Amino acid sequence: MKISKYKKISSALIALAISTVYSCKDFTELNPLGSLSESTAFTTPSNIDLAVNGMYWQAAVGYYDPLNGTALQSRGYPFGGASVEQADMRGEDLVNLQAFFQVTYESNIGPNTANNVNMWEQLYALINQCNVIIEGVDNAVEAGILNAEDGNPYKGEALFLRALSHHELLLHFSRPYSDNPGTNLGVPYRTIAITGSASAAEANSMGRGNVQESYQKLIEDLDLAESLLPATRTSNSTKISRATKGAAIALKTRVKLHMKDYSGVIAEATKLGAAETSGNFSSTIGSFSLEADPSTPFLSYDNNKESIFSIAQSIVSSGGVNGAITSMFSPSQFNGRDLIGVSPNIYNAPFWLTSDLRKQNLTFKQSVGSRPFVYVWKYRKIGDNNDWVPIIRYAEVLLNAAEAYSYSNNNAQALRLLNAVRDRSVGASNSYGTTPPADLKLAIYNERRIEFLGEGRRWGDIHRLAQTSYGYNGVPAKVLASQLTSAVYDGVTIVSPSHPAKPYTDKSFLWPIPQTETDANPTLRDQQNPGW
Numbered sequence: 001m002k003i004s005k006y007k008k009i010s011s012a013l014i015a016l017a018i019s020t021v022y023s024c025k026d027f028t029e030l031n032p033l034g035s036l037s038e039s040t041a042f043t044t045p046s047n048i049d050l051a052v053n054g055m056y057w058q059a060a061v062g063y064y065d066p067l068n069g070t071a072l073q074s075r076g077y078p079f080g081g082a083s084v085e086q087a088d089m090r091g092e093d094l095v096n097l098q099a100f101f102q103v104t105y106e107s108n109i110g111p112n113t114a115n116n117v118n119m120w121e122q123l124y125a126l127i128n129q130c131n132v133i134i135e136g137v138d139n140a141v142e143a144g145i146l147n148a149e150d151g152n153p154y155k156g157e158a159l160f161l162r163a164l165s166h167h168e169l170l171l172h173f174s175r176p177y178s179d180n181p182g183t184n185l186g187v188p189y190r191t192i193a194i195t196g197s198a199s200a201a202e203a204n205s206m207g208r209g210n211v212q213e214s215y216q217k218l219i220e221d222l223d224l225a226e227s228l229l230p231a232t233r234t235s236n237s238t239k240i241s242r243a244t245k246g247a248a249i250a251l252k253t254r255v256k257l258h259m260k261d262y263s264g265v266i267a268e269a270t271k272l273g274a275a276e277t278s279g280n281f282s283s284t285i286g287s288f289s290l291e292a293d294p295s296t297p298f299l300s301y302d303n304n305k306e307s308i309f310s311i312a313q314s315i316v317s318s319g320g321v322n323g324a325i326t327s328m329f330s331p332s333q334f335n336g337r338d339l340i341g342v343s344p345n346i347y348n349a350p351f352w353l354t355s356d357l358r359k360q361n362l363t364f365k366q367s368v369g370s371r372p373f374v375y376v377w378k379y380r381k382i383g384d385n386n387d388w389v390p391i392i393r394y395a396e397v398l399l400n401a402a403e404a405y406s407y408s409n410n411n412a413q414a415l416r417l418l419n420a421v422r423d424r425s426v427g428a429s430n431s432y433g434t435t436p437p438a439d440l441k442l443a444i445y446n447e448r449r450i451e452f453l454g455e456g457r458r459w460g461d462i463h464r465l466a467q468t469s470y471g472y473n474g475v476p477a478k479v480l481a482s483q484l485t486s487a488v489y490d491g492v493t494i495v496s497p498s499h500p501a502k503p504y505t506d507k508s509f510l511w512p513i514p515q516t517e518t519d520a521n522p523t524l525r526d527q528q529n530p531g532w
Contacts, residue, residue: 042136045146051136052154055129056241059161060311060389061318062122067114076319077122079311081389083168084456085328085340086115090172091458092476092497093346093449095484097371100328100339106499107475107508111515111532119172120514123165124190130165131193133158156228160243160251162191163221164391166214167255172511173529174211176464177259185527186214207523215259222252231285236303241312241388246272246286250308250392253400258464262404269401272394279416281398288394294425294451295361298378301388308397311389324385329454331366331375335382338366341373343479344488344495346453351446354491357425358450365489372486376454390455395421399448406441418444421451445470466504474509475502507531 041051062082064075076082088094089104096105103109109116134155141151166189175184185208194203226248233239249271256264266274272283282289291297291306301310318324321337330336342363346352352359364377379387402417415436423431437443448461465471477497488495502508512532518525 042140043145045150048137048140048146048154052133052157055126055133055158055161056312057317058122058126058129060313062118062125064118064323065114065121067112067117073322074317074320075118075323076325076389077118077323078126078165078168079389079391080313081319081323081325081328082119082122084325084389084454085323086119087171087456087459088340088454090475091462092478093343093453093458094376095341095343095373095479095481096339097341097373097481097484098337098339100337105478107502107506109508109511111512111518111528116172116511117514117516119511120169120517123169127162127165127190128194130158130162131191132195134162135193152228153230156225156248157243159221159225160229160248163218163225163255164251166221167218167251167258170211170214171460171463173513174208174214174510176466177211177215178464178467179211181212181215182210184211185209185529186211188524189214189217191217204521205523206521208527215255218255219252222248222255226252232287237312240302240304240307240310243309244286246283246288247309247392249285250394250397253397253404254392254460257400257403258460260407262407265400265404266408269397269404272397274398274401274417275413277413277416279420281394281417281420283394288397290394290398290420290424292424294358297390297393298362298387299380301390306394307388307390308394309391311391313386313388315384315386318385320385324387325389325454326379326381326385326387329376329379330382331364332369332371333364333366334380336375338369338371338375340454341371341375341481341484342453344374344484344493345479345497346449347374347489348491348493349446351443352450353426353430355426355430356450358453362453365486371481371484373484374489378454395451396457399444399451403441403444406444411436411440414440414444418447422447425450442470466509472501474504474506477501 041047060080061074062077062080063072064077065072085101086104089096089101096102103113104115137146137151137154140146141148166187169187174186188206188208190203192199192202194200226245229243229245229248231245233242233244249268252268253265256268272285272288273281287305288308289305291304297304297306301307313324321327327337328339332338362377363374365374366372381387398417398421402414405414405417415432419431448457462472462476466473478499479495480498483495483498507530510529512529513524518528
């Protein structure tokens with residue numbers, strides 16, 4: 001992005017003009033600390049802690065520029081809800097019901113569309129804060145302000161968020177790893193803090209590299225993060241909302257799955273207990289395991305054994321009514337906004353059993369108002385809008401491992417992992433037991449669609465599977481709100497989508513780099529995605 005704007009958006013937090021402090025349960029209770037400058041942000045341990053909190057604030061709340069001259073707003077960019085909403089709206093299992101997400105849902109994004117422009121800019125604003133933390137902590141340790149034991153976890157957290165952010169960019173702006181990764185363009189992988197004219201000039205000339213290079217740097221960041229982060233945190237307010245060793249390992253299982261590095265997925269998932277053959281999976285690192293009830297990670301979002309990493313939200317700092325996952329996903333019957341409904345085609349799919357606890361307890365069929373449809377019912381803090389945003393859960397680690405085992409000629413272990421996630425929701429009477437379904441891989445993919453509905457994982461799967469027999473070879477066709485009635489949620493009806501699919505070769509499969517960025521960076525101007 002244009003560096004002057006980049007600095008305007010992110011340097012306030014880098015300089016701690018807005019910082020965060022922890023309360024008992026809400027890590028984003030905001031207090032302005034305007035007296036702190038960049039020159040003093042890393043001069044005391046307490047200031048450094050505030051700087052790290054500010055990095056998490058950027059991940060959780062961020063800014064949103066309407067691109068119409070009005071003031072910046074807080075709408076949960078990038079990971080405070082926006083990443084979930086945008087990724088699910090690029091898929092087909094949820095339905096856009098009003099105008100709010102229409103451009104994303106119908107693939108009408110352009111170089112000046114607020115949705116993708118803000119994702120790009122806010123992800124890079126977060127990346128810059130990560131880089132400031134990394135450099136600042138390294139300098140503080142060298143100067144004796146922090147000892148390495150205290151500084152390493154901060155650095156690990158910044159490396160983790162830097163990797164998470166670059167991967168999110170790759171999902172929207174680059175081709176999947178399976179498609180010529182050594183040739184197709186990646187994203188600028190920024191590792192230098194933009195704090196002055198020299199670093200700004202470097203950022204304004206940086207190119208995209210290729211997809212393979214970007215993924216290699218992701219893995220390098222996560223490997224180092226794993227070595228620096230603590231295995232556990234003791235406080236409820238931080239054990240899920242601050243990165244840990246387990247979070248870095250879990251994210252590697254996701255990244256390596258995108259790389260089709262199945263042996264790598266298995267190696268990382270084994271660290272978290274996925275190689276157990278009894279079917280009772282748990283991790284000694286972080287003490288992660290599946291909750292018996294699939295609702296628990298959402299109802300006890302800040303204190304459960306399944307959530308590995310989530311983005312904390314609070315009453316005073318969230319995406320608000322215009323961005324928080326709570327208001328975006330919830331039905332008006334409970335004062336939500338009726339913006340995102342569940343598609344009848346996933347709700348009525350034969351592989352999603354009526355008795356499934358995820359259908360019974362984590363969706364809600366609205367019976368009043370003008371939109372009597374089915375909604376995701378994972379986020380219920382309506383009004384407060386402070387449901388934490390799930391980034392990765394132990395269920396994903398197990399399903400990532402299941403998929404990797406299924407491609408590694410170990411169907412028995414793949415089935416154990418699949419059953420672990422599935423059986424807690426469908427019960428023993430509906431278990432696959434020891435007999436794999438006819439297409440085990442398809443069963444795993446279908447399970448992912450159910451398990452992660454409304455958690456922002458759908459576009460990542462569509463993206464990485466695009467050119468496989470299990471993908472759509474592009475953007476899938478979609479049901480429109482005008483096709484919905486209460487009656488179509490009958491457990492049987494499959495609605496023929498009115499909005500057509502877009503082929504993989506269509507320009508809309510990739511989001512365009514924002515014009516603000518290409519105007520500022522001649523290198524990226526020449527590396528814009530095809531068709532834009």
